[in-house]
Amino acid sequence: MTTLTVREAVYYSAQLQLPDSMSKYEKKERADATIREMGLQDAMDTRIGGWSVKGLSGGQKRRVSICIEILTRPKLLFLDEPTSGLDSAASYHVMNRIIRLAQQDRRTIIASIHQPSSEVFELFQNLCLLSSGRTVYFGSTSAANEFFVLNGFPCPDMRNPSDHYLRTVNKDFDTAYVTQDDTLMTTLTVREAVYYSAQLQLPDSMSKYEKKERADATIREMGLQDAMDTRIGGWSVKGLSGGQKRRVSICIEILTRPKLLFLDEPTSGLDSAASYHVMNRIIRLAQQDRRTIIASIHQPSSEVFELFQNLCLLSSGRTVYFGSTSAANEFFVLNGFPCPAMRNPSDHYLRTVNKDFDADIEQGLGGKISATEAINIFVKSYKSSEACQQVQQYVSEICQQNGGTLNKKGSQAGFITQCLVLTQRSFVNMYRDLGYYWLRLAIYIALCLCVGTIFYDIGFTFGSIQARGSMLMFVAAFLTFMAIGGFPSFVEDMKIFSRERLNGHYGVAAFVVGNTFSSIPYLLIISLIPGAIAYYLVGLQKGIDHFVFFALLLFSCMMLVESLMMIVASVVPDFLMGIITGAGIQGVMMLNGGFFRLPDDLPKPFWRYPMYYIAFHKYANQGFYKNEFEGLTFPKEHEGGPPTITGDEILRNVWQVELGYSKWVDVAILFGMVVLYRLMFWGIIKFTEKVNPIIRGLTAVPPQQSIPIKDPSSTLLHEARI
Known part of the structure; x- marks a missing residue:
């Protein structure tokens, strides 16, 4: 909560x-x-x-x-990736504490862990190794090494046994599973997700075949060739594991071979073998063209740690060490914290500078010094070190240079290409996602059956005047209101858009155009099929032209509500709060749309001017009423005067409809509001992008020390965060 x-x-x-x-x-x-x-x-x-x-x-x-x-203190505790998101020091302390609690009362713990450090691995009494669902080993942890030796796979010296075991039994470096999902379009396959991204990012000068080859090669580089035709997966369909999803995300970002690549927890959800292969492949790609990679990793295995050239250690935002990875051990030795033999250096560094478990750290150091004091020693030592001075000198030299700057990565594809690809991708996603339109179609059909049977064969009596008005009002208000049901799916699209926009895959305008055109076929289906059921069961005015107008007006209202919810999503990204906000806005519009309170009776301040003209229900109601009542006559209920009453009289006197313009003008106004709302969505996103950095700059707490992220000879930096 x-x-x-x-x-x-x-x-x-x-x-x-x-x-x-x-x-x-x-x-x-x-x-x-x-x-x-x-x-x-x-x-x-x-x-x-x-x-x-x-x-x-x-x-x-x-x-x-x-x-x-x-x-x-349960007797049996299942832990699925309990150390995911924790650094190696925190992982050790959390698992050590859990095991101590279990040992006090002889409790049982079953945990799945993908990248246990050597210290965490030593805590477990029994080990179960799985590969593609088959049991490779199940027995005492201490006897596992002998088992691998007997089968011709001895663990090399100075290597974490768990890393060796996982790398040995991992045929495609893919057995990872975590509950945290990457922001991906769940209905697409791996091949589709990467290929669509390739079309969005790569230049138009590349042919479709070349883009497809680049996408397929990148998928193979990330070890996903066996899952190419597997859907990403979500709530409605089982798909990739968490680790595979993480690799798909990495695939998408390295398609353009960027000069500078930021990786936030790229190995989260991967076991140690998969982590090594993924990072090794990324680094090889970087070395080919002398590219720079900045990665934050909480629990690097010893093999992954050796891949990095430079290391930045942070503790509570303060720089503890920044320099060559190979020189880090000497730095810790000089400050009185040598790395013990047979221990992963990264585990030692993180455990030493982690103050979350200060009491345990204090005991681990023999009671000589607390973690907080140790961190202060490191910070002071680093500030006075030659490495710090070299970094500051290099930054000063860079600031004085007049060379070119590294531009933010952006899409190399043209605007038309972006629009076409986004339209196609969104269309496929909407087709496969049951909750986007198909479930809504079923609900609309059910509602229209209810409407059709309640108002069945309404006839042309005097009493049918009120019944027709009520039925049409329900269609204009409540039937279009149901369009907010697609808001959760659109919020997921917004999350994907935010990630891809952040990396410059395409522009806001292309996203709006793609979303608009991809939704048109589905909204037309929803307008025609349920609309026909309601229209003909009720027995509204005959004539195909009247039905076409009815369906077109319903279509425009649904597009308008979706456009309104796009604006809500840009301001309120939470789907629950967004639905509440959107429902509230529509409720206000519905209330003063001219049915519950006739236009002439609305209070003129605010409700008549301007709210009555802002609410789309005004134009929807008037369009439906004009389409239905014009040309019809009804018998009068009271004696005296003409025996019948015309539709125009009903529109003017009963519903107070403005007859000075055609019903097609009402449709045009609604489509104009659709365009206006989508332009407002575009404007809000652009405004937010401009304002957010300014707000963050004004509210940010100035750092105690400013440290650059690159040194003269480096192409790779590993940042360990506490």
Whole structure:
């Protein structure tokens, strides 16, 4: 629950899970103790966080989840990737604490971990190795090495045994699974996702065949050749594992072979073997053209760590070390923290500078010094080191140079190409996603059957005047209101757009055009099929021209509501809050659209002017009424005067419809509002892109130390974050 603080989330869970025999004080103590055990004491009063408020990091959220599950000290505990998102030091302390709790009461823990450090690996008593669903080994952890030796695969010296085992049994470096999904279009296959991206990013001078070859080659480089025709997968269909999705994301970003590539946790969700192969392949690509890679990795294996040329260690935003990876060990030795033999250096560095588990670190150092004091020593030592001075000197030299600058990566494809590709991709996604339009079509058919049977064969009596008006109002208001059902799917599209836009795959205008044209066929189907059911069951005015206008007006209303929800999505990215906001806006428009309160009776300030003319229901109601009542006559209910009443009289006197212009003008106004709303969406996105950096710059806390991210001889930097 994103609005709760860490303390509240764990305490509420303690109240729900722990027995009533425990007092509130005891439950609170258990909750606080568990929070401290997971190293979250400094974040106790921080909200979990979501779209509306910045909160915990991914690793901290994972620890909160573990806190909640171990409150009751369960007899059997299943942990799916409990260390995902944690650095190696935090992983060790979390797993060590869980195992200590288990040993106290002889409890059983079953955990799946893709990249255990050597220290974490030593904590486990038994090991189960799987490859493509088959059991390779299941037995004592200590006996696993002998098993591999007997089968001709001894573990090399100075290598983490778990890395060796996973690399040996991994036939295509793909057995990873995590619950965290990358932002990808779930209905596309791997080949389609990468190929569409290639069309969007690569220049028009390349032929389609060349783009396809580049896409296929990149897929093979990431070891995804066996999953080329597998869908990404989501809630409606099982697809790729979390690790495979991460590799698809990497495929998409390296298609253009960028000069500077930022990788945020590229190995998250991959086992150690897959991590090595993926990073090794990326680095080989970088070395071919002397490209620069900046990667943040929490738990690099020893093999992955050796691939990096430069290392930046951060602790609570302060630079602990920045320089050559090979010189890092000497730096730690000089400051009194040598790396023990047979230990992964990155595990040692991260554990030393991690203060989340300060008490445990203190014990691990023999009680001589706390982690906080150790970090202060490193920061002071680095500031006075020759490496720091060299970096600052190099930055100064760069600032004085007049050479060219590295431009932000953008799409090399033309605007027309972007529009065509996005239209095709969105059309395929909408076709395959049941929740986008097909489920809505089924609901519309059901609603129109209800409307058709309730108002069946309405006739031409005097009482049918009110019934026709009510039926048409329902179509104009509530039937179009259901268009907000596609909002969650559009929010997912917005997430994909945000990621791809950030990397310059295409522009906002191309996204708007692609989304608009791809949705037209589906909205036409929804307008025609359910519309025909309602129209002919009710027995509205005969004539194909009247039905065509009815369907066209319904189509324009649905497009308008979708355009309105696009604006809402640009302001409120959360699908639940967005639906509430969109429903509220439509409710206000519906209320003063001219049916519930006739136009002449609306209060003139605000509701008549301007809200009545802003609400699209005004034009929808008037268009439907003109289309239905013009040309018809109805018998009068009261004696005296002419025996019949014309449709024009009903429009003027009963519904107060403006008859000074044609019904086609109402349709034109609605389509004009569609264009206006989509332009507003485009404008809001562009405005947000301009304003957000300014706001972040004004609200950002100035760093204590500014450190560059590149040194003269480097093409690769590994950034370890705490």
